[in-house]
Amino acid sequence: MDIVSVSGYALSSPIDPVQERPFFGGVRRLHKRDVVLVVVETSDGRRGVSTAGASSSAMREYFEGDSHGTFADVVETTVADALEGRSIEEITDAHELLRATDLPSRLRTEAISAIDVALYDLRGKEVGAPIYELLATAWDTEPTTELPLYASAGMYMEPEGYVEQATVLEELGFFGYKYRPGIGPDADRRTVELLATAVDDIELMLDVHTWWKLRDSYGRDTVRALVEHAADRGVYWIEEPVEPDDHEGYVELADTGAPLAGGESEKSPSDLITLGRTGVDFLQGDVRHHEGFTGCQAAIEFCVDRNIEFVPHNFGTWLGLQANAHLVAAAPEAQLLEYPVFEDDPALAETETDPGMYPFELAFDIIEGQPVIENGRMTVPDAPGLGVDVDLSVLESYPFIDGPWTEFHY
Ligand SMILES: [Mg+2]
Numbered sequence: 021m022d023i024v025s026v027s028g029y030a031l032s033s034p035i036d037p038v039q040e041r042p043f044f045g046g047v048r049r050l051h052k053r054d055v056v057l058v059v060v061e062t063s064d065g066r067r068g069v070s071t072a073g074a075s076s077s078a079m080r081e082y083f084e085g086d087s088h089g090t091f092a093d094v095v096e097t098t099v100a101d102a103l104e105g106r107s108i109e110e111i112t113d114a115h116e117l118l119r120a121t122d123l124p125s126r127l128r129t130e131a132i133s134a135i136d137v138a139l140y141d142l143r144g145k146e147v148g149a150p151i152y153e154l155l156a157t158a159w160d161t162e163p164t165t166e167l168p169l170y171a172s173a174g175m176y177m178e179p180e181g182y183v184e185q186a187t188v189l190e191e192l193g194f195f196g197y198k199y200r201p202g203i204g205p206d207a208d209r210r211t212v213e214l215l216a217t218a219v220d221d222i223e224l225m226l227d228v229h230t231w232w233k234l235r236d237s238y239g240r241d242t243v244r245a246l247v248e249h250a251a252d253r254g255v256y257w258i259e260e261p262v263e264p265d266d267h268e269g270y271v272e273l274a275d276t277g278a279p280l281a282g283g284e285s286e287k288s289p290s291d292l293i294t295l296g297r298t299g300v301d302f303l304q305g306d307v308r309h310h311e312g313f314t315g316c317q318a319a320i321e322f323c324v325d326r327n328i329e330f331v332p333h334n335f336g337t338w339l340g341l342q343a344n345a346h347l348v349a350a351a352p353e354a355q356l357l358e359y360p361v362f363e364d365d366p367a368l369a370e371t372e373t374d375p376g377m378y379p380f381e382l383a384f385d386i387i388e389g390q391p392v393i394e395n396g397r398m399t400v401p402d403a404p405g406l407g408v409d410v411d412l413s414v415l416e417s418y419p420f421i422d423g424p425w426t427e428f429h430y
Pocket residue numbers: 227229259260284
């Protein structure tokens with residue numbers, strides 16, 4: 021592949037009016053969702069695409085002071101300089117070129133992630149095969165292209181609100197319902213109890229990252245008691261129960277026998293594997309954060325035979341959804357995919373109550389067409405590469421808006 025151009029576009033999908041979600045001891049404000057679209061073009065006129073995420077702390081490391089730079093600027097400068105005019109034989113050649121840049125390590129990882137996915141998209145188009153086929157050949161697996169989805173929704177609401185969402189998502193046939201508690205220990209307990217009684221055919225997952233984001237966090241004993249309580253009620257997993265770096269905390273909680281999940285916040289593919297050694301039952305790598313398809317491979321192989329299930333973290337657009345879907349379709353012993361539910365999702369059947377978290381229209385508009393979802397299962401597209409086309413009109417219709425996408429106020 022002869023790379024002629026690498027472009028990055030920062031886009032914002034406004035949440036208007038701004039949403040306020042009260043949680044235990046504070047309010048979370050949601051202003052918008054940001055997406056960085058990365059486009060790589062080759063000399064034969066093909067285009068490979070991906071979406072990138074860069075955490076705000078990683079960006080602060082790079083742009084000092086009041087600069088409002090985005091990851092798109094990193095792509096347009098350092099990443100483009102490293103790759104444009106280069107001929108890439110193996111996709112890992114591009115990893116090496118990016119490793120040689122002076123980017124801080126976390127941004128380098130994000131850059132490698134975005135480029136890896138875009139180059140896989142290109143390679144698939146070059147040989148006329150969907151990415152899952154390329155990966156399945158390398159792994160010697162039989163691809164699974166009908167993937168069960170779990171719905172990721174529920175952000176700080178009254179216990180009854182979670183129950184309403186879970187009921188709707190159960191009707192839609194989703195494998196699971198993941199929600200974000202953090203409304204106080206008693207109310208969090210009540211939520212689990214109400215949910216466990218209200219639904220039969222949908223698994224329950226708790227994404228409890230808020231517990232450690234609380235300024236006056238629940239404290240270790242309370243967290244342990246809540247984890248045990250949720251496990252007693254049969255929940256499928258409890259995600260990020262302690263701060264990402266607190267691997268000792270994971271080890272202690274794993275001791276309770278509760279099913280634990282984590283991984284999205286790990287800073288590199290090797291950190292992901294380190295977390296896998298703490299006793300978690302579900303490891304959540306993400307092609308957008310862990311060096312793409314190439315980087316997630318080691319974590320997937322680590323999980324095989326260890327009784328750990330690899331279930332990718334996936335919380336962005338339909339483009340990122342398809343990228344992680346190809347990974348799951350090919351990976352040995354992985355099958356479940358996270359499906360974030362946003363308002364007015366055109367791929368879901370209409371229901372009386374909208375189970376979406378908040379509006380994120382760019383998540384849908386970024387690709388042409390829509391994913392095929394029936395009864396809670398998605399068919400992975402079999403067209404070459406990622407199998408979906410980007411709708412470049414989003415460059416015009418979703419201009420970048422300065423400022424953080426969300427804030428916690430205490
Ligand atoms: Mg999460």
